[in-house]
Amino acid sequence: xxxxxxxxxxxxxxxxxxxxxxxxxxxxxxxxxxxxxxxxxxxxxxxxxxxxxxxxxxxxxxxxxxxxxxxxxxxxxxxxxx
Numbered sequence: 769x770x771x772x773x774x775x776x777x778x779x780x781x782x783x784x785x786x787x788x789x790x791x792x793x794x795x796x797x798x799x800x801x802x803x804x805x806x807x808x809x810x811x812x813x814x815x816x817x818x819x820x821x822x823x824x825x826x827x828x829x830x831x832x833x834x835x836x837x838x839x840x841x842x843x844x845x846x847x848x849x850x
Contacts, residue, residue: 777804777811781818 775781781804782792796804796811803817 771815773815774812775815775818777813781813784818784822 777792777796778789782789785792787795792801793811795801796806801813801821803813803821805812805814
């Protein structure tokens with residue numbers, strides 16, 4: 769059996785990025801997630817493009833957040849720095 773080349777936007781991709789259901793769909797609708805393609809009524813995510821984007825955006829929340837919010841790991845790191 770081969771692994772799927774795509775995955776759904778919700779919940780799989782949202783959990784990897786650290787966004788809520790509403791946030792992931794809003795970001796996709798605004799075109800802020802370059803790895804998302806709309807196919808009919810569905811949003812699909814290329815796993816290869818998602819992993820490449822996550823690697824390139826290590827500083828973003830959950831690893832990546834188009835909204836600019838800090839992840840819990842980033843908040844904890846900020847507290848340690850103070």
